[in-house]
Amino acid sequence: MRKNHGIVGIIGWGLILPIGVIIARYFRHKDPLWxxxxxxxxxxxxxxxxxxxxxxxxxxxxxxxxxxxxRGIGIFVFVLSILQILALFLRPNKDSKIRRIWNLYHNWFGRLAMLFATMNIVLRIQAAGAGKEWKIGYGILFGITVVVAIVLEVLAYLKRQR
Known part of the structure; x- marks a missing residue:
């Protein structure tokens, strides 16, 4: 059961959600598909x-x-994720006066959730005394995510400079 908790958590918080964040940050030019x-x-x-x-x-x-x-960090991250889902239903129109505030809220709460989720994964792998395969596996996943984000950020920067 402990292993399943870790695997499902890493897949959700370490893989799937970061992919969704990357799509929102770097693929807005594919509106509305992104x-x-x-x-x-x-x-x-x-x-x-x-x-x-x-x-x-x-x-x-x-x-x-x-x-x-x-457990505390996990609950905090889960509450942030619930707030993100609720924000979807409260999202104002693009031309609304409060859309900028909503965007700030949604972006920063999402970043906060991802930061604490990443910290929680690392914390638990360390505290559990998990074998090298867990550390290497998550390290590779995290490394790939960071490299992809850096490459996409550089490409976006270069595109803006043109």
Whole structure:
């Protein structure tokens, strides 16, 4: 059960949700397709996050797995993700006066959720004394994500300079 919690969490928070963030940041020129992909992928990632929380609750109750920092950060990230979903339903029109504020809220809460999710994955891999395969596996996944984001950021910068 512990392994499943970790695998589902890493897939959701370490793979699927970052892909959705990358789509929103770097593929807006494919309007409105980027939005539908972003929303759908984030919903799938949220579903993985929900399953991760359920597995975590089962670990806590059945195995008395008491890891307060990991659990607290996980709950915080999950609350942020719920707020992100609620924001979708409260999203003002593009020409609304408060759209800029909504964009700031949505972007920064999303960044905060991803930052804490990443920290939580690393924290738990370390605290669990997981084998090298977990550290290497997540390290490769995280590294690929960072390299892809850097390449896309450079390409976007070069495109703006033209």
């Amino acid at each position: 939005f539908y992909f972003h929303a759908a992928i984030q919903f799938v990632g949220f579903t993985f996050g929900l399953v991760t929380i359920i597995l975590g609750l089962q670990l806590y109750t059945k195995m008395n797995a008491h890891i307060s920092a990991h």
